[in-house]
Every structure is written in structure tokens, then in C-alpha cells.
Amino acid sequence: MVRIDGRNDETLRDIKITRGYQDWPAGSVLVEFGKTRVLCAASVSEGVPRWRSGSGLGWVTAEYAMLPSATHSRSDRESIKGRVGGRTHEISRLIGRSLRTCIDLSALGENTIVIDCDVIQADGGTRTAAITGAYVALADAITWLGAAGKLADPKPLSCQIAAVSVGVVDGRVRLDLPYEEDSRAEVDMNVVATDAGTLVEVQGTGEGATFARSTLDKMLDLALAGVADLCRLQAEALELPYPGTLPEGKKA
Amino acid sequence: MVRIDGRNDETLRDIKITRGYQDWPAGSVLVEFGKTRVLCAASVSEGVPRWRSGSGLGWVTAEYAMLPSATHSRSDRESIKGRVGGRTHEISRLIGRSLRTCIDLSALGENTIVIDCDVIQADGGTRTAAITGAYVALADAITWLGAAGKLADPKPLSCQIAAVSVGVVDGRVRLDLPYEEDSRAEVDMNVVATDAGTLVEVQGTGEGATFARSTLDKMLDLALAGVADLCRLQAEALELPYPGTLPEGKKA
Amino acid sequence: MVRIDGRNDETLRDIKITRGYQDWPAGSVLVEFGKTRVLCAASVSEGVPRWRSGSGLGWVTAEYAMLPSATHSRSDRESIKGRVGGRTHEISRLIGRSLRTCIDLSALGENTIVIDCDVIQADGGTRTAAITGAYVALADAITWLGAAGKLADPKPLSCQIAAVSVGVVDGRVRLDLPYEEDSRAEVDMNVVATDAGTLVEVQGTGEGATFARSTLDKMLDLALAGVADLCRLQAEALELPYPGTLPEGKKA
Amino acid sequence: MVRIDGRNDETLRDIKITRGYQDWPAGSVLVEFGKTRVLCAASVSEGVPRWRSGSGLGWVTAEYAMLPSATHSRSDRESIKGRVGGRTHEISRLIGRSLRTCIDLSALGENTIVIDCDVIQADGGTRTAAITGAYVALADAITWLGAAGKLADPKPLSCQIAAVSVGVVDGRVRLDLPYEEDSRAEVDMNVVATDAGTLVEVQGTGEGATFARSTLDKMLDLALAGVADLCRLQAEALELPYPGTLPEGKKA
Amino acid sequence: MVRIDGRNDETLRDIKITRGYQDWPAGSVLVEFGKTRVLCAASVSEGVPRWRSGSGLGWVTAEYAMLPSATHSRSDRESIKGRVGGRTHEISRLIGRSLRTCIDLSALGENTIVIDCDVIQADGGTRTAAITGAYVALADAITWLGAAGKLADPKPLSCQIAAVSVGVVDGRVRLDLPYEEDSRAEVDMNVVATDAGTLVEVQGTGEGATFARSTLDKMLDLALAGVADLCRLQAEALELPYPGTLPEGKKA
């Protein structure tokens, strides 16, 4: 029983990670999970939000958004609606929270890294692609901060973070759902985990139905295997030199 | 090793469910998990949102909010800030999604039930208390709709829904965290489940740390036992007659 | 000619004043005028609004709001509409202005007391109930500030403040209108006054009709008698000890 | 003891009422109370707000606003702040409510008259000037509707409406306060009344102090005399022919 | 071929410039281009926007708005819509940018001049009338600042600025279009220029059609002649003494 795109149940879509997609941000990564394409840009700025000021700690946050043209039917622009929708907020918070798990914020000094995850094309799994790409953009921003001499600890990242969706479709547990599967899944779960196999965030939802604990277990098996693959691909991408110009002219 | 309120790790706080707390809504339930108090009111109105109009299906949705005076330090009013925060949106969506899992929307006809969950006092676990109380308010609203002769199917609720938080505090897995524990938990999880022991929603988050899959398993054990207790308490509360006046003067 | 709830024209509804309704605010009072129930919470915070900073004076302000489920038909949530309606603004301003009449703001130091008046159930007269309850919450917050050693003058309250509605219904001048009367009143007036019988605020409105000055006089007679009764009930409620824990462990 | 502008306590400022100030609205009146200048424009449009549709009744409403340059120090523009302030809302509601008292809305058919009261220059008493001018603009709009053949009843106005402020300044009861007096008044009252001497709206406020009922009585005496004068001035202004071009070319 | 108002193609409408229209702002000018009437008020305040703070430079900005009653059919109030429309923004930016071309901002010290251009009546060309009047209001505000001893350079204005519209209507190039012509123009151009005949801003738009470069040339000829006339009228208006009271009692 093959899936619409020819994969079997436990396989990821084609994953591409392109560093240096833009010229200005400290980290800029285009991540592709099949047709899903998300641009993850990590921008560094001095200072931290007011509530954190004077703490000596840095801050990492994320903003997720979709281009109106990213979806099958054009979606309205949130800037024109004048407010950010609940789903957008929820995903932005998830990305930021996940990334903060892998970084020692005291090493950053009072600097902020904002990671903008803008979905260029949506075909399911945009939030998991965003987290996976955002980690790579964050790693590049850390390299940039290091070259700028702004890190108290040269290795503030304690682990890699990646994410994948998993769900029950047609009664089968499947990894990395495209829109066609996601929109009719009976259960939908997003798992954020580390290269060490520990969990960062687990969000499982019955879509109009409930699910057994044994199903949860099978979904976790698949998701953790998928995250392990994604972490390998992140590591490969990060083996290449820093794609832009580092501060002080120190080429990576 | 006893908890601050004298409970052991696997015990719920004192739970109270008071039906008929307000006079006008079809269902109005004050639910208390220790010092956490949430007013859950289910209001029935004719018609459904525009995107659903003409489908013949009903709609169930929820809105979560906090009184400014509910928290330890007063929080700003979202109506005055002019926008609903990300956390509020996220919890509203969770409550609505969870409740829709247990109801046959085609039985409602094109009627909408809005469940307002307003936190009167917050001491941790407001979202899980809200879901637990909202189910009872929903059940009363269904009774009201039935008395009004508006149900296509007299028993549109397929199961009970309740929720509880669970977390790792001081290295121990604990059930139903009050604010004092929640604010320093290493891992925090909310589990929505049914009286049949199946899962509706699982949201586990490492708070600045990652967690092992075995920890997830222990948390699920505790949470499912807690939900089973909560479902028993819901059932007891619902054994009493409908607390207000039913349409057509048919007293329950 | 008896009223729908059995009262005669010059009688108040059953009034209940419950102090210590919530645990966290310095003052928390549930006030009931018949079925109208308003939760009045007085929260103390350091500092004053920017325009008042450096004056050495404190500030007292109020925010009035209704739970969506408080009204006969559910009303939309102002946080979701993204703006506070004209009526809400008007009542918030009235409550704050009235309370500031009875307090010496220089005695507070640069501290702010915000009084949140959240209507739990609306059956007419919510603004007058709110003012009546807010005074009691304010008195408790003053006790709290005194125990915390933050008052320049130990008795900053110069008088009691209470409020009641009065109107012309079926051609008769009546006190303390419930919704059923308020919605069809020919004239509607809210009177805020002190225990000394002086006036704080008078707002009389012909509802689609004008009214004679002699009618105004009769309404004032009734209202001032009603306020005198309310002040007695406030005083009785305040004879009990402070209902929570005072700062420094000094039990009242 | 003469006032800053040479008046005695019971005298109005110089009042000017200029009809036909603008060319496009059906009624356009510049009203001046001393240096206070308000442009009152009554625009007619077909249809009524949705909640009133199908009732066969017309609607009259008002919007009050200030030019940023109208006040002693420039005030911020509400369109740029993105929301209408509480004071603006409150006054808009007062003007609309007052005008609806003098008109038979069933005579208008399902037409709406919006009366825009834009303060060109503020020197105290802008809301009372606005109501006084708005009545004249409304009268002109009624003439226009009559000429257009859209009135079911040719005389839908049952009385004249005007308004004036009165207050206690330096311990003396004074009529029609300019800003210099208004800003330091101990008591401030706005009275809307008719040419028949009946009351439409009474709003009296102690500004940081309470006031005796006898003071209220004296203020009402002065205010009713002031309104009688204003009604005479309105009537004189309305004796002149309609200042613009009536529909169907019927010159008034 | 005469125009609807009797002018020939290259003539301006009747232009009136009235200084001292309001009492409080440092400059207040009512400018009339035929039936188009715009109130331009220049208010001086200490300090500059945050992004400019510490630069030692002053700031000049403008806000354009229309009264709802200014247009042929009443337009909705932007404060009530809760946001400023694109056209409003665009014109505000144009006015501010144009005026900044003629002033040496370093001469102002860290003071801000806001020029509010509120359209009292609209009949085409409101933005060009606004710029023309705003220059005169700015000149008065400069006189005021000079009298207050706040100018580093007593003559910070390097030239006069005025603006006029020009367009192609009925195939003919015409100057200063009223609404009747503007609404059906094939090409529409606004030209801001100086008394020296140099250009400040040129904005030409084909309205549903394109236009030849030779047409652009003819439009510029007409516009520059019109601006020269407007500058003469500005100069005449400014020959009169300052219309209000200067700081320090120094009458102009």
C-alpha cells in the first residue's frame, strides 16, 4: 500500500537544506520537505526584550508566517487583517520554545536572535520543516556571533533539534504527512526531538476521533526515527563552511 | 516526600463541580481544581459560522480567558490591549478541538454552542480544569437542546472528556500541578482523554530541558489515572437533575 | 401595584456583599443586587501611570467588563472584537471617577489601585452594583496597604461611596431596576452618593422621552434613601476582619 | 466678582449659529459658544444599520471628534492611535441619544441621519455646543428630507433640544464654563433640555469632591434658563430660509 | 471650450489664504481652492521622535485627514474604522516630505512641528491645497519659534513651496481640477514646486490609460505657471503681521 507520492509509511519526503539563501541575516536557510518550502532567517540584534533587560541573558524567539500565495487557495494576509491568527501564534511559540531548549542563553550575552520562518510554499508539515530549518539558521547565527566575539561560551548549543509530523491516515501510521494526507488524517502528531533521541515537545491530536495509547507509541517510534534522519541531514549541511561573510572579515 | 499541599505525587487536588452557577446560559458550571476556579458557560445560538452554513452540521467552539484579578499579580485585560494573546488563542483552540471529539455535530442541526471558560482564580492547570468543566456545561447544553426539541439524535455525546496536567518537578513525576510546581517544572504535559481511556490530545513540553521517552510513559500513566477519576466526578455531578429551567417548562 | 419580584417601588433588591472572594488581590468582593452579580477586585501595584509619575500622588482607576455569559443572550467578547465598546468605557470611567472622590490620593504614595469590576451575571444595575462593591474592595486594599506600611495617612478614605439606579417604569418612580424594568423604563437615572448624603455623580436620561424636573426630584429622593441603605450594608460587611492574609503576617 | 471673560455667573458666552457652512451635507451648522467652535453636519443616507433593518423605522446617530489642532496643546489623532477614546465614545453616544428624544423615527422611513460634530476649536463646553448645533443641523436635514418627499410625517420633530454646562467654580454656581473655569471646577454638570423646559439628560459630576443636593438644584435653575436662551437663538437661526439647494430644485 | 466653472484651461480657481483661523496653534491657515477648503494648523512641541533624538535636528511632519462631511457622500471616519487608509497615509507622507525640502531642520533645535491638514470641504485638489496652505502655516510657526528664541538660524526657510494639480480632461490639458473634472480625468498629475521654479515632487498617473511624454511636458508647463501664481499669493498673505499673540508678548 504505497502513498500518493510513492513513499512507504516510514520514509521522509525529499529533504533539502540550503544555507546562505539570503545575504543580510546572520543565518538564512531554505528548508524543503518535498513541496513544502520554508525560509528560516536568523537575525541578530543587540539588546533583549524589556522584561529580560539587565539579566545578562540572551534571548531566542521565532516568528512563523505564511506568504498568501503559499497555500492551495490564496490566504488573506495577516498584516491586512490587522492581527495574527491563533494558529500562527501557536506555531511561533512552539518554534521559539523548542529552540530555546538546545541553547545556553547565558552564553549569548544580552543579544537577541529572532528566527523568521516564512513559508514560501505549503504542502503539509510547515511547522516541522520550520523547526528543522530554524535550527540550522540558529547554528549559523551562533557562528556569526562567535566570529564577532560576542559569545561568552564558544559552544552554546547543547544538542541538535529537529521535528517531524506523524499521523494515522487510512488506518496506517505514517511519517511526514503532505497536505493531501494531513487534511484527512485521523490522528496528527508533531514531535520535536534531539539528535540524542530525547524529546523536546510532543503534540498529538485526535482529529474528530480519539486514539489508543498503543497508537501513540507507534507514532513516537516512527517520529523518533525520522528526527534522527533529519539530524543527520542537518549535520551534513552544517559541515560546509559558513556561506556568507563573517564579521571582521574572518571567512569561515 | 510530600508536596506543598500535602498530596502525594499521584493524587488530584480537591475537585468540585458546581452546575447551574449562572441563570442564563444553557449550561453553566463552576469547576475547581484546588484553588483554580474556572467558570464554564455553554450558550446555545441558532445558526453556524458562515463557512459552515448550509452544511446541516452544528458547531461547538470555546473561548478561554482570564479575569485580570485571577493571577497572583494582576494581568492586563486583553480587551484593552486590543488583541488576544497567543496563549489565550492556543488554549481556546485546544478546548474547542477536544470537545468536538466527543460530539456528533450532525445531531445538533445548524446550531452553535459556544463554551466560555473564564478563569476566576488561577493556580495552575486552568486549561485542564476548563476542559473538565466545559464537558459538563456541554452536557447540560445538550440536555437543554433536547428539551427544546432541536436534536436530531437524542444522545450526540459519544464519550466523556476530561483533562489533567502532569509534570516532572524536583525530579519526580507528579499529577495535577498547582502554580507553585508548574512554574518550576522541568517537563510539563497536558493530557485530554476519555472515560474509555483513549487519548484526545497530548501536549508535552520540556521547559528548557529535554526528556526521555520513559518519562513520557510514566507521565501518561499518571495522567490517564487522573482523567479516569475526573470522569467519575463528572458523572456524579451529572446524575443530579438539570439545575435550571428547561425550555417548554419541562423541568428535568 | 407590586413589581415583578414582589418588591414595592422604594425597596432595594436583596443585597449581598461577600469579601475575600478571591485569594490573590488585596481586596476581592462579590456584590449581588438580586440576580446581578459583580466581582470587584482591587489590585495594588507600585508606581503610577507615566503622566502622573513624580507627583508623589497615588492613583485609583477601574475597569468594568462583562463575561460573555453574563447576559440573557451571550454577548461577544470585547477582547476578540479587538476593542472596548463605548458603554464599557463609559462605565469604567464612571466607577474610577466616583471612587477617586472619596480618597486622598496623596496618602497612597506613588502606588496604583486598579479595581476590576467583572460582571458575572447581569440583571440590571450592573454599574451601580459595581460601584457599591468596588468601594468595599477599595477599603480592603487600603487596609492591606496600611498593613504593608505604605500609607502616609492611615485613614485616606473620607467617606463611603455607593450607587443605585432609579427610574420611571409604568409611570411610577422605582428604585433599583432589574433588567425587565430597566429595558422598558421611560427615564433611567444612576445616582452615586456618600454615606453623608452628598452627591458624587448624577446621570439621568430620558429614554426616548423627556421628563419633568419634579420627576427628577422624586427620583433623587428615592435614590438617596437607597444609597443610605447600601452604605449601612457596606459598613456591616466591613465590620468583619480582613478576610485574607495581610502583609507581614499581621492578621487584621 | 466678575468672570475672566467679563460675564456674570448666569450669562451665556456669545453664541453664534451659522447654517449652510458646508455645501454637501443636508444640514451643516457652525456653532460657536465663545471661542468654542463646533461644525455639526447632518448627512442623510438610505438604509439603516443592520440590526434595525426591516423595522420601517429610521435612525439618527452622532459622531463627535476633535481636530488635533483644536486644543491648547495639540492632541493625538484618534485615527492614528487606531481607536476612539472613552471620552469621544461617551460624548457621541450622548449627542445621538439626546437628538433621538425629539424626533419621531417612524416618520423618516428606513433612512439614516448621521450628525458629525467636529470640534474646530475647544474652549470648554464642546459637547453642549455640539448638541445645540446638531439640533439645527438635524432640522435642516429634516427640511431636506421633506423636500425630497421622504417623510411619512412632515413634522417629525416634537421639540427643540439644546444643552449647556453649569458648574461650581470658586464656590459660585456658574453657567457655560470656558476651559479656564471647567478645568478647575469643583462640580461640573451638563444639562440637555427642551424648549418646553423638560429634561432630556442630566449629568452632574463632583470633580474630586462631593456636592450637596441644594447645589444641584441651583445648577439646574441656571442651566434651564440657559437652555431656554439657546432655544430662542436656535429658533431665530431657523427662521432664515434653507441655506442650500433642496432636492428637486425646490428652493426653500 | 470653457470649463464648468467658467475658467479657461490654464487658470487657477479662486484662491483664498486666511491666517490665524484658530487661536491655539502657532500657525493656523484656512486655504481655499474654489470650494475645496483645508485647515492647515502648525503645532510646535518640544522634542523629536525617538529615532531622531539626540541628533540636534528638529522635525517637520504632517497629518492629512478629511472630515466625514467634507465629501459629496459622507465618508466613514477613519478613527472608527480603526485604521488610516492608504490614500490618507500617502498624502500625509507627501505633505511632510515636501515641506522638509524647504527648511533647514538643524535650525529648529530638537523641536517638532506637526502640520495637521484637515479637509473641511473637498472638491478636488485637496492635497495640493493642503501643501500650499501648510507652507503658510509653517512660516507662521517659524515666526512663533523665532519670537520664542528657539531658532538657531533666524531664516530656516530656504524657499516657498506650493502645489497644484493638472490633468487631461476631454483631451485637453487643464490646471487645478475640481472634483467634477478630476473624477473623469484621463491623466492626473500633482506637482509640488518652489517659488524659484524648481521641482520638489512630480506624481503623474494615467487613469486607466497611458500618456505620451509630450503630454507630460505640457502638464508641467501649466503646473509650474500655476505654482508661480500660488507662491505670489502666499507671499501676499504673509506680508500681513502675525495674526495671533507671539510668545513673550512680542506682537509681530
Added chain:
Amino acid sequence: MVRIDGRNDETLRDIKITRGYQDWPAGSVLVEFGKTRVLCAASVSEGVPRWRSGSGLGWVTAEYAMLPSATHSRSDRESIKGRVGGRTHEISRLIGRSLRTCIDLSALGENTIVIDCDVIQADGGTRTAAITGAYVALADAITWLGAAGKLADPKPLSCQIAAVSVGVVDGRVRLDLPYEEDSRAEVDMNVVATDAGTLVEVQGTGEGATFARSTLDKMLDLALAGVADLCRLQAEALELPYPGTLPEGKKA
């Protein structure tokens, strides 16, 4: 005197036009003017805005926006600020207005084409790149509508539209300014024109200085030559077959 990127004054930057950049919109074009990259997506939807409904005419509109990561320093997200800035509005209106000049809207039937121009990377000239790319996306959307059998006239585009910036930098008139030149230009002009050499829109601005009419003439010469080149590049790009799947399976 060579420019920073090696070009001479009258040369365009490297221009790339990539059709079919996204899979879902009817037209999706990535346009690059040097480092400036704009994604132009034309989405087709049934129906027209309400004010146009029933006219039988179609509608073309545009929305311009920037990714936060597109600029040298990260810019705040307009969706989070809750409103669209003046500059964004102005450019969106310019793009829409320009494109409507080249299309016969009656040929579209009551269908709407929205062209989203999202700036991926900004290095000056984003609005001119957007117009140039948007024309190509519009042409693809027209092909799509034709294949879907929705065009009343098979060739509704009457001409090509492209745009380029021109300015005075270091006293020299230069074509197609990158950010480094744009930010210090003395005069800045954007010219939208057709492949026939006629003008659509001319917007020239003195940046803190005025400019002579002879300068305007030189700028126009350069701009029109630049637009001619851009139109050739558009035509070449459009010679390739439609890059996606046309409705009804008719491959282009």
C-alpha cells in the same frame, strides 16, 4: 566614474525573471534586479470586491510586503504591529493601479486576480522590480484563465508594463539604483511605462533638495530606455511555455 557594482550610469543591474517559482498560484514569478529579489504571485479567485459586484467587470489588485529578513537590519513584521505601514500601502496601490492600465477588465468577467509581491531580499528598487515581475505573473494568470475558458476576450492585455528607478547620485543621473545609491540620492524617481514607450506613472521626489526641470528630462530619458530593455526581457521570459499545469489538462 564607475558605480560601486561596476556598471555605468545608464545600465540596468543583472535582471532575472523565473516563471513557475511556486506550484499553486496561476502565475508565480521570481524577479531579480541584482540582489533585489521579489516573488510575484498572481492568484485567481471567483467574484469581485463588493463595491464592484454586479458590474460584469473583473478586478486586478496587488499587495506588496517585505519579509522581515529582507532588509539589511531586520524590520518588524507588519502583522505583529497590527497595521500596514504607509509605505506598504502606497506601493501596493501603485502596483495595482499600474497593472490595471494594461488590462481590459471587462474581459475577465467577475473574477479577481490578486498579485502578491513579497520581497525576499531588498537592495533598492523593490517596487520597480515588483511591477516588472507582476506583469509577467499577470500574463501567466491570463493564460490560465484562458485555458479555463473564463475570458470573454482572449487577449485582454493591451501592452506590457515595466518599471525602473532612476536618480541623481553624486550629481550624476543614474539608472536602477541599488540601496547604497538610493539611500543617498539627491533625487529619486520611479517610472512605470509600456513597451510602446508611453508613460503609466511618474513619481519623482527631491530628497531634501529640489531639482531642475532639465534634470527631470534626463531622468526620463534614462528611465524610458531602461523600461524598453525590461520589456524585452519580459517578452523573452514569456516565450517559454506556461510553466505549470493548466486547467482541463491543456498543457501550454
